[in-house]
Amino acid sequence: MMTVTVSEATIDAGTEFAAISASGAGGIATFVGLVRSDDGVAILSLEHYPGATEAALRALADTAIARWDLIGARITHRVGDMHPGEIVVFVGTAARHRGAALEACAFLIDRLKTEAPFWKKETRGGETSWVEPRDSDDVAAARWKA
Amino acid sequence: MMTVTVSEATIDAGTEFAAISASGAGGIATFVGLVRSDDGVAILSLEHYPGATEAALRALADTAIARWDLIGARITHRVGDMHPGEIVVFVGTAARHRGAALEACAFLIDRLKTEAPFWKKETRGGETSWVEPRDSDDVAAARWKA
Amino acid sequence: MLYFAWVRERIGKASETVSPPSEVTTVAALIDWLAAGSTDHAAAFVDRNRLRAAVDQVFVALDAPLGSPREVAIFPPVTGG
Amino acid sequence: MLYFAWVRERIGKASETVSPPSEVTTVAALIDWLAAGSTDHAAAFVDRNRLRAAVDQVFVALDAPLGSPREVAIFPPVTGG
Numbered sequence: 001m002m003t004v005t006v007s008e009a010t011i012d013a014g015t016e017f018a019a020i021s022a023s024g025a026g027g028i029a030t031f032v033g034l035v036r037s038d039d040g041v042a043i044l045s046l047e048h049y050p051g052a053t054e055a056a057l058r059a060l061a062d063t064a065i066a067r068w069d070l071i072g073a074r075i076t077h078r079v080g081d082m083h084p085g086e087i088v089v090f091v092g093t094a095a096r097h098r099g100a101a102l103e104a105c106a107f108l109i110d111r112l113k114t115e116a117p118f119w120k121k122e123t124r125g126g127e128t129s130w131v132e133p134r135d136s137d138d139v140a141a142a143r144w145k146a
Numbered sequence: 147m148m149t150v151t152v153s154e155a156t157i158d159a160g161t162e163f164a165a166i167s168a169s170g171a172g173g174i175a176t177f178v179g180l181v182r183s184d185d186g187v188a189i190l191s192l193e194h195y196p197g198a199t200e201a202a203l204r205a206l207a208d209t210a211i212a213r214w215d216l217i218g219a220r221i222t223h224r225v226g227d228m229h230p231g232e233i234v235v236f237v238g239t240a241a242r243h244r245g246a247a248l249e250a251c252a253f254l255i256d257r258l259k260t261e262a263p264f265w266k267k268e269t270r271g272g273e274t275s276w277v278e279p280r281d282s283d284d285v286a287a288a289r290w291k292a
Numbered sequence: 293m294l295y296f297a298w299v300r301e302r303i304g305k306a307s308e309t310v311s312p313p314s315e316v317t318t319v320a321a322l323i324d325w326l327a328a329g330s331t332d333h334a335a336a337f338v339d340r341n342r343l344r345a346a347v348d349q350v351f352v353a354l355d356a357p358l359g360s361p362r363e364v365a366i367f368p369p370v371t372g373g
Numbered sequence: 374m375l376y377f378a379w380v381r382e383r384i385g386k387a388s389e390t391v392s393p394p395s396e397v398t399t400v401a402a403l404i405d406w407l408a409a410g411s412t413d414h415a416a417a418f419v420d421r422n423r424l425r426a427a428v429d430q431v432f433v434a435l436d437a438p439l440g441s442p443r444e445v446a447i448f449p450p451v452t453g454g
Binding site for chain 2: 013014017018021024025026027028029030031032033034035036037038084085096098099101102105106109110136140
């Protein structure tokens with residue numbers, strides 16, 4: 001079971017977790033990325049490429065489901081304006097065994113960072129700037145090359 | 147911030163998640179192990195070694211916090227009788243960056259499986275039997291040897 | 293054409309319809325052609341190393357052949373998640 | 374002494390207080406001594422490869438020196454999580 005959602009709605013971790021854990025699997029791994037509250041960002045704005053974003057996320061989820069024989073995968077990504085402490089992205093994987101769930105979860109968030117068309121803009125101290133891509137993201141994504 | 151809990155109380159994923167995500171971190175990784183609903187187990191009973199269990203879990207959390215510079219680690223383990231779909235264990239890690247959170251979460255659940263004194267007994271079709279240890283758990287735990 | 297993030301901001305619009313001449317056969321050539329026709333586009337496209345593209349929603353290298361696409365998107369490297 | 378899981382079930386009790394003679398200086402020797410004194414203990418301890426131990430809540434190998442512990446636990450390999 002695969003569910004991919006991209007929307008401006010607030011992400012509730014409890015709701016997301018309940019959805020991925022309804023699969024009857026033995027192990028659920030999740031990763032949640034939040035707007036950090038410790039580095040002075042007042043607003044994080046996420047722009048995306050409608051249509052292409054969902055297609056990219058579905059392709060990643062398909063790959064993970066096949067590679068780790070997952071029972072379920074769920075990706076929920078917020079776009080628009082967000083505040084510190086709010087959830088930017090939820091990734092959840094369900095599998096019979098924990099190793100598959102954990103690896104697939106790491107795979108999805110690493111690849112999502114480099115392959116899905118999202119762009120972050122930060123407002124801090126009244127100044128707005130686009131976030132620069134990080135080399136470490138490319139390194140993290142590259143380790144999953146089969 | 148480290149929190150280790152071992153009790154017979156039902157584990158609520160939303161409550162657990164809220165607790166670990168309150169740290170202000172940018173990334174939260176979690177693993178949740180559930181009683182599988184697909185292999186005929188009616189009751190899973192967990193016995194543990196009171197005192198020694200909590201000490202073992204705290205030692206693991208301390209190790210993970212130091213090794214991955216975590217902002218928070220949370221381990222909640224249920225004992226007693228459980229039914230399919232119920233949560234056996236919640237592991238949550240909070241870090242500034244996702245790689246640390248994800249790796250530390252995998253470390254904690256892998257090591258917990260081989261180092262914390264819990265014993266599982268399964269009741270299926272009216273028959274009760276103790277779960278045998280799995281070699282794959284030793285392999286998973288060994289990969290974290292520094 | 294679709295533009296995203298600071299490419300969109302520098303050009304001053306999120307989308308436009310263009311009709312490049314037939315010798316424009318790659319994404320890079322399309323970028324050159326757009327930059328030659330407008331100072332805003334030229335400003336947005338000044339550093340080619342910081343541009344990425346998709347043709348009909350498929351991510352491609354800038355030297356990829358263009359074909360006859362319905363939709364070409366130009367944008368910075370992604371920074372999501 | 375503390376016993377857990379099927380070790381506890383086979384012995385028929387979760388805990389007991391014992392006073393082994395002074396020549397019992399390792400966990401393995403303690404197990405031998407307990408098994409010699411009771412058929413239930415002997416049945417629980419029949420396969421030494423499937424036994425693990427903790428002395429004063431510290432996990433140890435069966436050939437570890439015993440010292441003068443307050444609490445020794447004997448149990449199967451763990452299967453938690």
